[in-house]
Amino acid sequence: EPEVTQTPSHQVTQMGQEVILRCVPISNHLYFYWYRQILGQKVEFLVSFYNNEISEKSEIFDDQFSVERPDGSNFTLKIRSTKLEDSAMYFCASSEQEIGYGYTFGSGTRLTVV
Amino acid sequence: AQSVTQLDSQVPVFEEAPVELRCNYSSSVSVYLFWYVQYPNQGLQLLLKYLSGSTLVKGINGFEAEFNKSQTSFHLRKPSVHISDTAEYFCAVGLYNFNKFYFGSGTKLNVKP
Numbered sequence: 447e448p449e450v451t452q453t454p455s456h457q458v459t460q461m462g463q464e465v466i467l468r469c470v471p472i473s474n475h476l477y478f479y480w481y482r483q484i485l486g487q488k489v490e491f492l493v494s495f496y497n498n499e500i501s502e503k504s505e506i507f508d509d510q511f512s513v514e515r516p517d518g519s520n521f522t523l524k525i526r527s528t529k530l531e532d533s534a535m536y537f538c539a540s541s542e543q544e545i546g547y548g549y550t551f552g553s554g555t556r557l558t559v560v
Numbered sequence: 561a562q563s564v565t566q567l568d569s570q571v572p573v574f575e576e577a578p579v580e581l582r583c584n585y586s587s588s589v590s591v592y593l594f595w596y597v598q599y600p601n602q603g604l605q606l607l608l609k610y611l612s613g614s615t616l617v618k619g620i621n622g623f624e625a626e627f628n629k630s631q632t633s634f635h636l637r638k639p640s641v642h643i644s645d646t647a648e649y650f651c652a653v654g655l656y657n658f659n660k661f662y663f664g665s666g667t668k669l670n671v672k673p
Contacts, residue, residue: 450603452603477659479660481661481663487665488663488664488665488666489604489650489652489661489663489666490663491660491661491662494659494660496659501659502659502660504660537603537604539604548594548606548609549604549606549661550606551596551603551604551605552603553601553602553603554603
């Protein structure tokens with residue numbers, strides 16, 4: 447069964463450093479997403495991406511965050527200057543069509559900011 | 561505003577017993593409804609979804625859920641659970657014309673032998 451692949455599975459970074467979380471969506475999918483889950487809290491929407499541009503973003507997704515699909519296969523989330531409160535599990539997802547079809551999620555990257 | 565409430569943070573149950581995981585939502589617009597499961601150290605796997613039509617939806621691994629519009633609920637059920645069903649279950653709501661989910665806080669199902 448096709449999978450969404452995320453790397454690394456766990457990343458530790460110092461506060462103020464830049465991090466890039468990587469995702470390889472399913473090859474024929476057109477819609478891409480990032481969600482995050484702070485420990486003990488709900489899974490929250492960050493951003494959706496379609497046709498090489500952001501289609502929607504949440505209040506969380508401020509200027510510190512950016513997304514990119516640099517080569518047609520990878521989908522990255524960059525956090526420019528990490529804060530302690532950015533520590534969370536970050537999930538990438540992709541879908542072939544819009545929301546009614548459900549997403550396929552990756553297994554997540556646990557980001558720990560120290 | 562939209563919200564999803566999963567009333568039980570943890571549900572312990574014995575193997576082969578039935579289980580119901582509760583989910584209620586509030587929304588001012590029509591919604592799609594989903595249940596996802598997360599096994600330890602894995603991603604979120606789609607269990608089932610309700611888009612329209614029959615209010616009883618069957619999913620993978622013997623799970624089913626029933627959409628109740630008047631009670632704004634979408635409870636997940638399984639008549640007989642297995643040890644392998646031990647996982648965290650997330651209810652999610654997707655809005656028509658908005659391509660994102662709102663998730664509940666999750667219910668940890670712990671199946672005991």
